[in-house]
Amino acid sequence: xxxxxxxxxxxxxxxxxxxxxxxxxxxxxxxxxxxxxxxxxxxxxxxxxxxxxxxxxxxxxxxxxxxxxxxxxxxxxxxxxxxxxxxxxxxxxxxxxxxxxxxxxxxxxxxxxxxxxxxxxxxxxxxxxxxxxxxxxxxxxxxxxxxxxxxxxxxxxxxxxxxxxxxxxxxxxxxxxxxxxxxxxxxxxxxxxxxxxxxxxxxxxxxxxxxxxxxxxxxxxxxxxxxxxxxxxxxxxxxxxxxxxxxxxxxxxxxxxxxxxxxxxxxxxxxxxxxxxxxxxxxxxxxxxxxxxxxxxxxxxxxxxxxxxxxxxxxxxxxxxxxxxxxxxxxxxxxxxxxxxxxxxxxxxxxxxxxxxxxxxxxxxxxxxxxxxxxxxxxxxxxxxxxxxxxxxxxxxxxxxxxxxxxxxxxxxxxxxxxxxxxxxxxxxxxxxxxxxxxxxxxxxxxxxxxxxxxxxxxxxxxxxxxxxxxxxxxxxxxxxxxxxxxxxxxxxxxxxxxxxxxxxxxxxxxxxxxxxxxxxxxxxxxxxxxxxxxxxxxxxxxxxxxxxxxxxxxxxxxxxxxxxxxxxxxxxxxxxxxxxxxxxxxxxxxxxxxxxxxxxxxxxxxxxxxxxxxxx
Numbered sequence: 001x002x003x004x005x006x007x008x009x010x011x012x013x014x015x016x017x018x019x020x021x022x023x024x025x026x027x028x029x030x031x032x033x034x035x036x037x038x039x040x041x042x043x044x045x046x047x048x049x050x051x052x053x054x055x056x057x058x059x060x061x062x063x064x065x066x067x068x069x070x071x072x073x074x075x076x077x078x079x080x081x082x083x084x085x086x087x088x089x090x091x092x093x094x095x096x097x098x099x100x101x102x103x104x105x106x107x108x109x110x111x112x113x114x115x116x117x118x119x120x121x122x123x124x125x126x127x128x129x130x131x132x133x134x135x136x137x138x139x140x141x142x143x144x145x146x147x148x149x150x151x152x153x154x155x156x157x158x159x160x161x162x163x164x165x166x167x168x169x170x171x172x173x174x175x176x177x178x179x180x181x182x183x184x185x186x187x188x189x190x191x192x193x194x195x196x197x198x199x200x201x202x203x204x205x206x207x208x209x210x211x212x213x214x215x216x217x218x219x220x221x222x223x224x225x226x227x228x229x230x231x232x233x234x235x236x237x238x239x240x241x242x243x244x245x246x247x248x249x250x251x252x253x254x255x256x257x258x259x260x261x262x263x264x265x266x267x268x269x270x271x272x273x274x275x276x277x278x279x280x281x282x283x284x285x286x287x288x289x290x291x292x293x294x295x296x297x298x299x300x301x302x303x304x305x306x307x308x309x310x311x312x313x314x315x316x317x318x319x320x321x322x323x324x325x326x327x328x329x330x331x332x333x334x335x336x337x338x339x340x341x342x343x344x345x346x347x348x349x350x351x352x353x354x355x356x357x358x359x360x361x362x363x364x365x366x367x368x369x370x371x372x373x374x375x376x377x378x379x380x381x382x383x384x385x386x387x388x389x390x391x392x393x394x395x396x397x398x399x400x401x402x403x404x405x406x407x408x409x410x411x412x413x414x415x416x417x418x419x420x421x422x423x424x425x426x427x428x429x430x431x432x433x434x435x436x437x438x439x440x441x442x443x444x445x446x447x448x449x450x451x452x453x454x455x456x457x458x459x460x461x462x463x464x465x466x467x468x469x470x471x472x473x474x475x476x477x478x479x480x481x482x483x484x485x486x487x488x489x490x491x492x493x494x495x496x497x498x499x500x501x502x503x504x505x506x507x508x509x510x511x512x513x514x515x516x517x518x519x520x521x522x523x524x525x526x527x528x529x530x531x532x533x534x535x536x537x538x539x540x541x542x543x544x545x546x547x548x549x550x551x552x553x554x555x556x557x558x559x560x561x562x563x564x565x566x567x568x569x570x571x572x573x574x575x576x577x578x579x580x581x582x583x584x585x586x587x588x589x590x591x592x593x594x595x596x597x598x599x600x601x602x603x604x605x606x607x608x609x610x611x612x613x614x615x616x617x
Contacts (some may be wrong), residue, residue: 006401026323035202035205035209036203036207038202040160040199040203049611054189056181056185057182057185057186057189059113060178060179060181060185061182062109062113063113063122063178064175064179065111065170066106066110066113066173066174067110067125067174067178068175069102069106069196070103070106070107070125070129070171071167071168071171072109073099073102073103073106073129074099074129074132074136074164074167075134075164076095076096076098076099077095077096077099077100077103077132077133077136078132078160078164079092079095079096080092080093080094080095080096080097080099081096081136081139081140081155081160082155084096084140084143085139085140085148085151085152085155086148086152088143089146093140094137096140100133100137103129103133107126107129110122110125110126111126118178121174121177124170125170125171125174127168128163128166128170129167130168130169131162131163132160132166133168135159135160135163136160138154139151139154139155139160144155156599168304188418215594234392238600240392241260243263246263247265248264248265248345248346248347249263249265249266249268249269249325249345249347249348250262250263250343250344250345250346251263251266251277251288251292251343251344251346252341252342252343252344253288253329253341253342253343253344254341254342255339255340255342255465256339257287257288257289257293257342258287258288259278259280259287259288259442260278260341261278262274262277262278264348268399269317269323269346269348270286270291270315270317270318270323272286272291272318272320276318277291285316285318286318286524288344289435290315291315292313292315292325292327292329292344292346293313293327293329302355308328308329308330308331309328309329309531310326310327310328310329310398311326311327312324312325312327312353313325314327314353322350323348323350324348324349324350324352324354325346325347325348325349325354326346326347326349327344327345328344328345328346329342329343329344330342330343330344330345332464344361350518358429365536368381396433397432397433398436399435399568400428400429401429401432401433401436404425404426404428404429404432405429407424407425408425408429409424411425411531448579452494453492453493453494454492454493454494454495455490455491455492455601456490456491456492456493456495456498457488457489457490458488458489458490458491458525458527458534458536459482459485459488459489461486461491461495461498461499461502462482462484462502462523462536463484463492463504464495464499465498465499465503465506466480466482466506466523468499468503469502469503469506469507469510473510477516477518477519478510478519478521479518479521480506480521480522480523481520481521481522481523482522482523482524483524484606485525486605486606486608487603487604487605487606488603488604488605489527489534489597489600489603490600490601490602490603490604491534491599491600491601492599492601493579493598494579497575497578497579498575498579498598499509499569500536500572500575501572501575501576501583501596502523502536502538503571504568504569504572505538505569505594506521506538507568508568508569509521509538509540509542509591509592511541512540512542512543512592513541513542513543514543514544516541516543517539519539519541519542520541521538521539521540522537522538522540523536523537523538523539524536524537525537527600527603528597531597532599532600533581533597533598533599533600534597534600535595535596535597536595536596536597536598537586537593537594537595538593538594538596539588539591539592539593539594540591540592540593540609541551541590541591542591542592543591544588544590544591544592545585545592550585550587553569553585554569554570554573554583554585555570569583576596576598579598579599580594580598580599581597581598581599582595582596582597583596583597584597585594
């Protein structure tokens, strides 16, 4: 390692003037540089004045030329006018017309040069010219309209000569004024040239003096630089040892967020090598703005008086795994107060956060299971009550049916029997029988039993599910449309389970409508001969499903309805798949549509009418 004391003594011995002359030389250097800058500014000002004067000289010559051209135009126009008035020959109008055409261009040029003190003079010239041109044009018009004698009489008044003399005098005065200005500009150009030459001489002397003094300052700077380099080298070695051996990920960033230096701990945590992080483009997953900084926090880096920002960040490592980093970003400020760079520290807390997430998920699953068990218990109690109610209600319904049948027979034996009474009693008996069937279906639906598949008519299963779905529903606002069709689809299913699926879909449609005034549900069937399946479509006119909800529709516990567990559709999906079919959600412009595909055993023509082909209650 260099001994800084010996190094200074050796270097200073090479410059015997160092301790005495180097200090005062700074003052002379400052004066020399100040003189040089002053001379440079003087040269620049001289050339600027010279250029300005030259520009004004050129402009003056152009203005004089344009004014004399305007006088020539006035003369040409007057000559043409006089020739035409005296002779009446059109050939004299050629110089007149040419002069009139040239006048517009000439005065446009003079108008562009009418700046500063020239503006008033050029405006006066233009007014004099216009007065003369108006008289000349009037004489030509009189000659054309009233004849040559009238035109000669108009010209003989002498007004045209007076106007021409006035315009000529104005032009002569303007030209004299411009030539006088040109003389002053030439003198100013000569002065500017001499001044620039003098400033150049001063600058040359100052440059030589500044060079000598800069050489002396450079010698001192070499000595100071060597001392500072040694100190910086020692500080850098200490920093590198601390930076490289730290177990916490460390990174230095520019004020724009690009990596300056990265330690090994950061590479181990993220899986990216130091070169990958240092050279990563802005959109790369290895770039610090992507790897460590959230999109929202990226706009809130320390820019004001705050020094530190701390956050936790789930990010993707190089192998694709998700890691959680605790990041602390500090702003390192320059002496003037601006941000020089950022220092970042990252600690891998993935294991800790995963354990917390797993614990929270376990608690959540436990709560959901407890709620589900409680709900299942309530359903079991409800099933037992429904079975008891069905048993109790079925007996009076059977008695009503028997009484109605007896009443029909008695009504038929009356001597003056009325067929209307018999029909009314028959309808009452049919409704009592239908109520008994509904009670029986509800009893079968809630009774716990083993799976029992049988060959069923699909239309009858749909009709039974509609009856169950309408129990306890405000039938004044709910309509369910179902067309049995011209054929019967025979399916081998557990009727209770298929009814359960249809009941879930219908009740979901009714619940989704909420307070909607009219709820319309349409159920239709479609034969798929290629697959041997029949498709059942259940559609409603409700509000439909949000795309986010539709994506997780068949996942357990996914629901958008308060108080519901979100188990209906997952159960329905498993039941249909257990029967070799498929349950899907189909996006539709309005409401929601579900499709059930079931394998078909066969197709038969109906031997009896399917009950209630359209249910509208």
